[in-house]
Amino acid sequence: MTAAPIHLAGERLMLTPEGAxxxxxxxxxxxxxxxxEKGSAFAARGMLLPPWDSRATLDRLVALLRRYTPRIVLALGDSFHDGAGHTRLDAADAARLRAVAASHRMIWIAGNHDPAPPAGLGGESTAVFAAGPLMFRHEPDPRLARTNAGEICGHLHPKAAIASRGGTxxxxxxxxxxxxxxxxxxGAYTGGLDVADPAIARWFGPTARAFLLGRERLFSFPLAAARARA
Amino acid sequence: MPPPPAPSDPDLPPAFAAWFAARGWTLRPHQRAMLEAARARRSALLIAPTGGGKTLAGFLPSLIDLAAHPRDGLHTLYVSPLKALAVDIARNLTAPVTEMGLPIRIETRSGDTPANRRARQRATPPEILLTTPESLALLLSLPDSPALFAGLDTIVIDEVHALAGTKRGDQLALGLARLATLAPGARRVGLSATIAHPAAIAAFVGADEILTAPPGAAPELELQLPAGRLSWSGHMGLEAAPEVMARIRDAGMSIVFVNTRAQAELMFAALWKLNDPTLPIGLHHGSLDPAQRRRVEAAMAAGKLRAVVATASLDLGIDWGGVDQVIQVGAPKGTSRLLQRVGRANHRMDEPSRAILVPANRFEVLECEAAIEGVAAGELDGDPPRPGGLDVLAQHLLGRACVSPFHPDEAFAEISRAAPYADLTRADFDAVLDFVATGGYALTAYERYRKLFRDAEGRLHVRSARIAAQHRMNIGTIVEAPLIKVRLAGRRGAGPVLGEIEEYFVAMLRPGDTFLFAGRRLRFRRLRETWVEADEAAGPGEPLIPAYAGGRLPLSTNLADRVRGLLSDPARWRVFPDPVREWLRMQRASSRLPGRDDLLVESFPRGGRWYLVAYCFEGRNAHQTLGMLLTRRMARAGLAPLGFVATDYVIGIWSAAQPTGIAALFDQDMLGDDLEEWLADSSMMKRGFRNVAVIAGLIERHHPGAEKSRRQVTVNTDLIYDVLRKHQPDHVLLRATRRDVAAGLVDLGRVAAFLARIRGRIVHMALSRVSPLAVPVLLEIGRESVRGAADEDALLAEAEALIAEATAPPRRPAPAQGALFPS
Structure with a gap:
């Protein structure tokens, strides 16, 4: 596993192949x-998806924490598929999350799916987390251009299509x-939105790059190439 | 002068006899046999060629019965695989009913039927209802279905051969089993084209007897080669466009059948380039807008077209009458399929159909000759129908619960009467039922969301009316790849819809790219929310080939057998044109010919690599699987395979090291761990799982309140597959997927039979250079993308390096080259 370094507002950050x-x-x-708990949210609507999505997601999170041993764990919002999601967590999964919050500074950023902080899981909640020159928030903010900060956000589930010799x-x-x-x-059940979609593309300048998740490393492409033929 | 004798026939009431006589018709022997079967209340399968009066034979007993004993309520239910066919049959039946003044209402019902008419059909059903398997399943999920079908007398299933062995057929078979409970007295009539496994089709219908109409006149088939050179490879057959055009000019009306939609677009464009007399030539394929297809069909029926370039979208369906010849461009792939297509020309069974085969390359010449022999020998291909899908059963059981509570024992007994499910184990049935009720997960997390609950008597009830309503919105077994509409850009907003293309093809387009679609050259402008905006491309420039896949059938086993037989016997080569004979003679001199029962494997160095070419003749799907498994083994043996290509005839693998130990490579044990490891991760399993998940009802296509759209699959099924495989690898849906994939794209049965057949019969020729027979496959390299072959990460790395190179800032030009790089 090789993480890729990038620089943002003078800070050196690492992007990991796992997506952190x-x-x-x-x-x-x-x-x-x-x-x-996206699985159980669908189950309530009549689609009985396999119930292990929270477990699968937490397995991957815990592996990440072991590998990178951070002091602060920050979830950038939409941590639960819906406001009641945390109440449906399996007891074992809830215990794992509480253990993460007990051994780290755990910060839950509010998302549109989960505007209220998850009760009973520990950690702190906030709409925006500012640290040094960096702003962590759920959704990109149009006012960023008027500041000197760097922004780290989620919400849009970016996914890129690359045409290769073996197909797209x-x-x-x-x-x-x-x-x-x-x-x-x-999340284990979170799909993606193509990066060429205006909902994503409009937030980025001409020098933007897409870093596709791979097994061992990231694959970097100019954003403009991410939908074109290779 | 005495009056002409009143027409009479012992099997026909006077009104019917008069109606027949007025047309100059007499009852054909198989029509008479069908009347006899009806009088004896026997169910029957009628096998008849096109033009044999098959439909009338199926309906005549019902018409006679209803004429003699008028009654209210549904008397005859007709099910066909095509909506259009049901509409056409309704029109054809209305003629005799009106002309004889019979008190019979005939109506169709499909997804297109307006809601008010559907409601009226349930309240006061017509005597004869014509429908599709999907609409029947929907009717059978309604609480009033027992009353609707209680008095049913006859069930007619048309084009059974096209349904049996498919998921739509599974759904129909389960529906028939249900009808057998609701209307135990109903008689079944199956109508089928000539088929390889009549007994299996009869079992599907539940027929007591098989009636066979005399075969029509033998078709006249001939080969047409392009003038000039004969291609070494390629499947489009465009070189022969002038010859095809000449054939069209010389006949009244032609259908030009091709094998893929891309080929249809290209051939259509090639013909119009040559179309100086501007003959009316149309285009018909499955991606075109249905309205446009209907217009082409109507123009054909009205005799306004001289030719239609078509794919399998015209294989089945309405009787056009006036087609004079069929031109098959590209290899026919199977004798049954060829016969079906040839049968589209000339629907009068006593006159021969005329067809012209136009091979696109040398191997296809062999295949076309083999197909002509196969047709002459009356050989048919096709496997017996496979067992029914567990996903379809899941959908059926939820539909059953939507009608009334049921006991699992009764349901099991009922569905076991459907031929595709006759051998289903109770354990599998229970697993499917558990999946329907709770998802069937080892972790019982969804008790409160269960869809079925059990009462004190052990009967299962659907939990809520909402579950039932959701289910009814999602009935059906046709799951399409994500498609995107193509519209012309209009002055104001969106213009007309031309049809739909696969999402992945759209993903490859850049604004300004041109592509062929719907017989036009289009320029891609942009992707809007749910459609592709394009405009007509003007000016020069080669359009992108519309590379949408699909429609390519693998070479059938029988035909492959015949090709091998032809190849290995020089005495039979005289049927081939000179270039083909010369090619085979060169092969014999410089290597050897593939034998009738052995496997020829050649290896040779070329351009710093080693090539291994295996002449398996097992069809493209089996070859893809073999190629995947062989390259895995070669990698383990240190032979450093670099890639492979699979055609219908051969597999070509290239490697860094000289291939050795050939016989061991083809050992049957490759179907063990190697296969399972590769399969579990393959894109084919994921694609298969998507279909199974949708059909079984794990994923809904439509949700109440949500916009009705085909792209409504709301969760990424690949992600669900990964989670399910990790946590419950033996889940019933994964088992159902494995079965589908093994029988479908992976073609496991054929791979296994092949490996068993060639054991101890592998002939390895270590050559110093490429052999004549290997040239075509080498030419295919780079042209065919290999499905799921290379490691995806390796492909991404390759694309990354390529783009990095292409987008790197230009180096400061060296002085000598300065003029070439203006700064």
């Missing part, structure tokens, strides 16, 4: 859009330019 952002200087690890390959990805890093969704 690590800020070594601050001992911080951020992930976006866990969408825990689609992967979740980071999108980053000199001002902003957009994280891929981390």
């Amino acid at each position: 952002l690590v800020w070594p200087a601050a001992g911080l690890l951020a992930i976006a859009d866990l969408h825990l 390959l689609r992967r979740p990805c980071f999108v980053a330019d000199s001002r902003r890093v957009l994280l891929p969704a981390f």
